Amino acid sequence: MSSLHIPSLLLANGSVVTLCGLLMLFSWWRGRTQPALLWNGCMLLLAAIGLVCNALRGLGFDWLPIIVGNMLLLFCAGMNWTVMRVLCGRAPRWPWLFSGALVWWLLCQWPAFYQNLSWRILAHTLLMSCFMLLAMRELWRARRKLQVSVLPALLLIGLHTLFYVMRMLISVQHTDRPLQENPLFPVLLVESMLYAVGIAFVVLAMVKEQIEQRYRLAAYSDPLTGIGNRRAFLDSGERLLGLCQRQQQPVALLLFDLDHFKAVNDRFGHSSGDKVLQAFSQGAQLQLRRGDVFGRIGGEEFACLIHGRLEDALQLAERMRQGFAEHCVEQHRHTVSVGVAASDQAGYDLERLLALADAALYRAKHAGRNRVMAHGADMPPQGVPSC
Template identity: 35%
Template sequence: MALDVYTLFICELYVLGFLSIIMIFAWSGAQYDRVLGFTTMAIIAMMVSVWLGSLRNHGLLFLPVAIGNTLVMLAYGMWLNAFRVFAGFRPGISWLFGALLWALLCCFPSFYCSIPKRIMVSCLLCISYTVALIIMLVRSRACLQITFWPAQLLLCFHLVFHLSRMCFDSGSSAHNAMGHSPFSSYVILESTLFVIGLTFTILAMVNERTQIRYKQASLRDPLTSVWNRRALFAQAGLAEKKSMQKQLPLVAMVFDLDHFKSINDRYGHNQGDRVLLDFCRVVEKVLPAECTFSRLGGEEFAALFVGDVEKVRSLCEEIRLLAMVSRPDNIEYTVSIGIAAGNTHSFSSLMMMADKALYEAKAGGRNRIEIKTTAPQSATLVNLNL
């Protein structure tokens, strides 16, 4: 079935206009998110470029060939900016390269009057921008769990299309006509589908990033930014499986800052918060990355670890000593620590045991570590007086 290029052209113009309206509202609704802002400008640039393309049939070549294609390259540059911002980078100036190169080449008649050369350069620039978009997408992989592969598939298809066009489009259309090349209808159709797909993919990417941020925020303590109780117990299930698979003990640690209420009463709550932040800094400096550390509430913290109990005891001792000498704003504080470890217990039961060990550390004079370890058939209490 033959595709009517003029019908496709009108449809593309209509689609781009409609997408522009959608993106303007989406941009403002997202509190002027820069990713959506760059995407909106890209679609508007593409829409103006398509409109300028209609002037070919009126004998005007400069506007569609020079200005229109320059706007296409600016649109690719805007999409590159959108992906760069999404990946956490600054826009930079690389997005201008394609537009400046096209404008410069149009100053030479040998290029301006040669359709095959224009097609070749256009394809090379589109391929370059698409590769850059793929690279930026890969760098954003950490915050894309669902939309990563659809976005990759879309960009790879676009890349393959322009590689094919570069090989098979001879550009044999009449110099002043629009769409007489056998490849023209496919170019318009693919570009329309690509813009639609990329626009909604970017919307989905921004939405997924927002959801991940909200989820991360719900798992973080607002004051200290460490994990909260919900995050700790969410990780506990994975830790229990890891403990069973590797036949290593699961270790629960509970930390409680000694006489914290007196610190608040004496120095004020702002300074009390300062002590909490300092303690979190000390702990995160000592505990390994695979250890989940969280704030349970108030001055009480907890952590889980899968591994050697003696290693955990050594780490907790280092934390206890560093807390003693830290003295944020010349405020002295100490910490009592309860540790429980076992191969057959759930994390919830280990937390209860660690709480008991913490209570005994408090009762024994504070600024101490108490350890409870359990064997498969029995439980043993180890007191560490410090």
């Protein structure tokens, strides 16, 4: 590495880091919806300036590389941490962002520190490592949210930190000669270049994963109630049925349809109707167990797929029906009819389960509503308490 031409390496380093920064800014500019790209772009451009300042040693104005260059690099480390915070949906911490650069400036006011290269290397590495560890902590927190891209990001920042610590251990043994003559100097330049490229890719991958998640959420969730929509219900339902079929466990499907909902809208207004839908969805979810699949599959139609036999499903449906009938929404009571079908009758075919449950629901409606019905095991009709 020491045979590499240092000025060429410096030029390549500055150009690559600048290009990565510009690429980030361009990506941000196109949509202007991802602040993490803006932060990362500014961080890389400032890092390019910091690296150039840092390299200008032995020219008679050492304050530029020692004070300004290192302050810029420490500020960039704070920005790097902020990029990870913003990516994970957290706000920047402004005072902490500047703290590394400020501490460095204060330390440099102390002549004994300023004159001592070993102390400077030690302090710089410690401050840098703190910001890297903070960035890794943010990523670790977001590991469940961003499952695909978080691991490469953690690995990259972890390796970068490790490199800094190793550089410190070796550098303190070579404090007798200028930094440019240090055998580690070209390694430092190559590593910072690779890190700039790596962090640009990693941040782009994290942003892409977030956008994909946002689209998936919009395509699969019902904005009014926050639960899964028809598509989500069918997808999750198929998965649950496949699992139960393999394990030969019984499954049952409950189909709910709010009674006289058109009249609810007509009498109390559409927004009251919306509140009734939300209240039903919230109440129903309280009765469900982990692993049950619940979704809004139509305007005032909900479906639920549960582990269990027909009898279990009928008991659950009755609890849900009763709970809803006893609950006032905006001073009025409302009711729901339920059709139930189980894998004992329909097998593990979701379409068939839905058809049988729908037929049972149709019978429940025609029998007077506010009741649970299923093939062969219908629940007796219940009265509706008044508010």
